[in-house]
Amino acid sequence: MTLENLRDEIDQIDTELADLFVKRMNIAEKVAKEKKASGTALLNTKREKEILTRVSDQAGETLERYMRILYNTLFDVSRSYQTRFLYAEAPLKRQIETAMTNTPALFPKRAVVACQGIEGSYSQLAAEKIFEFPSVMYFNNWDSVFNAVNKGLCQYGVLPIENSSYGSVGPVYDLMKNHHFYIAKALKLRISHKLLAKPGVEIKDVKEIISHDQALGQCSQFIESLKNVKITTCSNTAMAAEWVAKSGRTDIAAISSGECAGIYGLHILSDDIQLSDNNYTRFICISKNLEIYPGANKLSLMLSVPHRPSSLYNMIAKFSSLGLNLTKLESRPIPGSDFEFMFYFDMEASLCSPEVVSLLCELSSQPEVFVFLGNYIEN
Ligand SMILES: O=C(O)C(=O)C[C@]1(C(=O)O)C=C[C@@H](O)C=C1
Numbered sequence: 001m002t003l004e005n006l007r008d009e010i011d012q013i014d015t016e017l018a019d020l021f022v023k024r025m026n027i028a029e030k031v032a033k034e035k036k037a038s039g040t041a042l043l044n045t046k047r048e049k050e051i052l053t054r055v056s057d058q059a060g061e062t063l064e065r066y067m068r069i070l071y072n073t074l075f076d077v078s079r080s081y082q083t084r085f086l087y088a089e090a091p092l093k094r095q096i097e098t099a100m101t102n103t104p105a106l107f108p109k110r111a112v113v114a115c116q117g118i119e120g121s122y123s124q125l126a127a128e129k130i131f132e133f134p135s136v137m138y139f140n141n142w143d144s145v146f147n148a149v150n151k152g153l154c155q156y157g158v159l160p161i162e163n164s165s166y167g168s169v170g171p172v173y174d175l176m177k178n179h180h181f182y183i184a185k186a187l188k189l190r191i192s193h194k195l196l197a198k199p200g201v202e203i204k205d206v207k208e209i210i211s212h213d214q215a216l217g218q219c220s221q222f223i224e225s226l227k228n229v230k231i232t233t234c235s236n237t238a239m240a241a242e243w244v245a246k247s248g249r250t251d252i253a254a255i256s257s258g259e260c261a262g263i264y265g266l267h268i269l270s271d272d273i274q275l276s277d278n279n280y281t282r283f284i285c286i287s288k289n290l291e292i293y294p295g296a297n298k299l300s301l302m303l304s305v306p307h308r309p310s311s312l313y314n315m316i317a318k319f320s321s322l323g324l325n326l327t328k329l330e331s332r333p334i335p336g337s338d339f340e341f342m343f344y345f346d347m348e349a350s351l352c353s354p355e356v357v358s359l360l361c362e363l364s365s366q367p368e369v370f371v372f373l374g375n376y377i378e379n
Contacts, residue, residue, distance in 0.1 A: 032082035076314045083362045090361035099290040114145040114154035117236035120260035126283040127158045146179040157286045164280040166217040183374035185285040193274045196266035197253040210240040211255035222273040299349040300373035324349045351375045
């Protein structure tokens with residue numbers, strides 16, 4: 001048989017398969033309508049297992065594995081189509097439409113903004129780039145920033161979520177699942193760390209360095225180059241600078257921003273001490289209500305997937321089918337679970353596309369955790 005003959009055969013089979021697929025989907029539609037009328041759940045794992053066992057037996061030992069992959073995808077496609085007939089309109093659709101209508105055309109210039117730390121913190125610097133005239137309220141920890149926004153004490157909150165050389169800010173991701181919030185804007189800020197000490201102190205005098213975990217990680221090579229230096233962590237780089245200023249000690253230095261040198265009367269012992277010149281931190285600006293400004297082109301989701309083969313792959317395939325570019329996928333363990341994970345997706349997408357809205361509505365109707373975090377502009 002020539003390649004051409006073989007391809008002819010494949011074409012014939014595909015024609016039959018496509019017809020059968022359309023037939024199967026039409027029946028799935030009728031099943032969905034029945035289920036809607038009788039109030040039955042969409043997912044029926046018992047039935048799916050029965051089908052999987054039958055068709056994989058039919059496929060035989062060599063092809064069993066491939067048949068399972070095909071059928072798991074088929075169930076996913078089937079359930080995804082069925083959701084159209086089960087739910088008249090997902091509440092998320094209305095929420096998105098309302099937010100798009102009610103959000104003003106321009107992002108506010110002034111606002112009361114919650115930041116972790118004290119004056120000179122990187123979150124404050126980010127808030128000053130996001131808003132022209134922010135009134136910053138400082139909080140001891142990130143949890144309080146989420147709470148301040150949720151309780152309406154502050155209109156917005158600014159939080160770091162990832163650094164280009166040291167990776168995600170894990171604790172912020174973990175807090176996301178405990179709070180109700182939306183992302184209204186995001187910012188990529190270049191971070192240049194300095195080693196700050198009291199005037200008169202020289203680098204050879206420094207026996208202890210204090211800073212935040214993330215900043216210490218971003219400056220690990222510089223720290224290693226100083227021999228016999230004790231490392232102390234604290235909850236914020238600006239707090240570290242203040243601590244050094246108030247300590248009265250001449251053998252301690254803080255890793256912090258250049259702004260903190262001016263604010264706390266310290267001098268710069270060493271500049272640009274981070275691992276790379278291209279050191280950027282991404283900050284999110286959170287709000288209590290969903291705000292979608294014109295031009296929003298980044299979308300964030302938090303979701304869990306069923307603990308079975310291919311489920312993450314199937315989720316990614318849904319985004320890929322719409323041609324959406326994933327810019328970040330973060331996974332964090334769900335405490336108390338048997339190695340189950342919460343997934344955080346960032347992608348380039350706009351809610352002006354009806355296909356994107358429809359996919360989000362479909363995902364929001366499924367039994368797993370699904371949280372739409374926002375559609376926003378990242379500067
Ligand atoms: O049989 C059903 O209950 C269906 O809804 C059909 C179907 C399928 O595509 O085969 C789809 C979803 C269910 O989880 C199980 C099976």
